[in-house]
Amino acid sequence: MGFILDGLDAEDYDRTYNDNELIKRIVGYFRPHAGTMLTVAAMVVLASIAETVIPIAVSWGIDQLEGNPTAQTLLALAGAITVLSSLTWFFNFVRQALSARAVGDVVLKLREDAFAAVMQRDLSFYDQYASGKIVSRVTSDTQDFATVVTLAIELISQILLVLIIGVVLFAIETRLALITFAIAPIVFIAALAFRSIARWTTQRAQRARAEVNAKIQETVSGIAVAKNFRQEAAIYADFSATNRLAYNVGLQRGLVINAIFPALDILSGLGRGGVIYFGGLFVLGGSVSTGDWYLFVQSLMIFLFPLTSVASFWSQFQQGLSASERVFALIDAEPKVVQTAAHPTGEPRGLPMQGRITFDHVDFSYRENEPVLNDFSLDIRAGERLAVVGHTGAGKSSLVRLVTRFYEFQAGRLLIDGRDIRTLDLAQYRRQIGLVPQSPFLFTGTVADNIRYGSPDAGPDAVAATALKIGGGEWVNDLPRGLDTDVGERGGRLSLGQRQLVALARVLLQNPRIFILDEATASVDPFTEEQIQTGLDVVMRGRTSIIIAHRLSTVTSADRIIVMQAGRIIEQGDHRDLLRRGGHYAELYNTYFRHQSLAYIEQVGAFG
Secondary structure (H helix, E strand, C coil): CCCCCCCCCCCCCCCCCCHHHHHHHHHHHHHHHHHHHHHHHHHHHHHHHHHHHHHHHHHHHHHHHHHCCCHHHHHHHHHHHHHHHHHHHHHHHHHHHHHHHHHHHHHHHHHHHHHHHHHHCCHHHHHHCCHHHHHHHHHHHHHHHHHHHHHHHHHHHHHHHHHHHHHHHHHHCHHHHHHHHHHHHHHHHHHHCCHHHHHHHHHHHHHHHHHHHHHHHHHHHCHHHHHHCCCHHHHHHHHHHHHHHHHHHHHHHHHHHHHHHHHHHHHHHHHHHHHHHHHHHHHHHCCCCHHHHHHHHHHHHHHHHHHHHHHHHHHHHHHHHHHHHHHHHHHHCCCCCCCCCCCCCCCCCCCCCCCCEEEEEEEEEEECCEEEEEEEEEEECCCCEEEEECCCCCCHHHHHHHHCCCCCCCEEEEEECCEEHHHCCHHHHHCCEEEECCCCCCCCCEHHHHHCCCCCCCCHHHHHHHHHHCHHHHHHHCCCCHHHCECCHHHCCCCHHHHHHHHHHHHHHHCCCEEEEECCCCCCCHHHHHHHHHHHHHHHCCCEEEEECCCHHHHHCCCEEEEEECCEEEEEECHHHHHHHCCHHHHHHHHHHHHHHHHHHHHHHHHC
16 A cells, blocks of 8 residues: 655654664663662562463362362362462552653653753754644653553563563473474564564654644644635645645554554464464373363463564554654754853853944855855944844844844854853843844733743832833723733734733843844834833833834934845944935835834824
């Protein structure tokens, strides 16, 4: 059966680990739980011994009842079987309870490590890989990791049972034991033949599941746009195709994985039939007692089940190993933003930042051979208000992304107060940056929760005082429950203007040295516009500010304006000076900012 598997290739950061590397890594996660696992191992041994003794006791009882059938012998046999069965249940219960706790703790730690790795990846990582696929590795694949651990414990238990039963079989009848053991290599070879294809199909199935997760997440995030353009049917068709692909891949994996069980059952059935036939001949010939023959048949049943389980587990093992491989690849992914030194020699951690930013012949590109900034130089004075203007693709946002250290530049230097940005403690540095993106993101919770997001230790009074400094605080009174208003998912219950005001209050409470703003292009009513501008004046006061400007008021109030085109600065100066030159800025002003000003005046007139 053939399946179309397009679009399920590995991610660029995926890597191949051999089984020994994976097992060694998994064992490392269990090292803190060594005591628990030793107890589990003891329970495995005891349960295996108890399970093995049951057919021996039955065999002894058959021989005793055949020679001297008495009620006392029957009662003793029933009592022994009851006790042994109870002990087997108890040992297995303790084993499963302890192993479940250990596995749960390990999965908890692995998921924490995977999530920590996600937090440490730079923004270029998220530009390249779908968030839904990343989520799938942190959630689904870490859960599949538990499968490999549980199977490993079962595997050890089954191997131990095979060894004990093997000793018993040889002790009963060497000729029949040899017949049985002749089947073992065939069973193992058949199971291991599935190894490579099982790993391959399992990886494809996990990637297909990640594709489905990514598609669902993207659709839910953009549902408003989809409905606005009436694309529900097209999106459903696209999802159906992805879902059908995942179904086909899952079906292929199921066929591969499940095909091993019938094959192993056939092989074990042939071995069982041969042993029963030859064993029966030995009983008829008088060389083996009826009890021993029964013991051999029962032991054979116990022996073959673990044997086939051990072999088939190897194919199932691939699911857990494949999941482990995907999670470890996420954890081990190499960051592109690299700090060469956390603290230069002799530099105290708490050194105050002034906020001077210097681009010194910087080259930057998102993709190889597609330069965005080329030999870019710019000096921003501490406390300066810098407005950045230019057409889409000019490099405005790239400049900001380098200052925030979200991306790595390829050549030149970027200096903060004369120090190379690559030598700064990244966490400490980013505490000195206040960023308000074009579409401010608010987390689920109240307005107050979002204001204190960057300053979690701030008390209610500090939050309220900060909010009142933004736009005179009138915007707070417009909220249904003031600062206790629930913002909804992604801030959806607030208007764009209100989200911007919350974001400005968040930055003001954080009190950074560098303020970066990517102004929203969407228009707001004049009253909110005035509140936002007043809030901006408060936030920018005394701070180095970089604004990707879309509002005329922001441009005219800037200390300096740089005009960018194709990654270069083609003009710079203040508003009046640039207008007098009649260059590219004057053209931008006449085609965009001037019309914006006229529209604003008309709106004010409409409001009376």
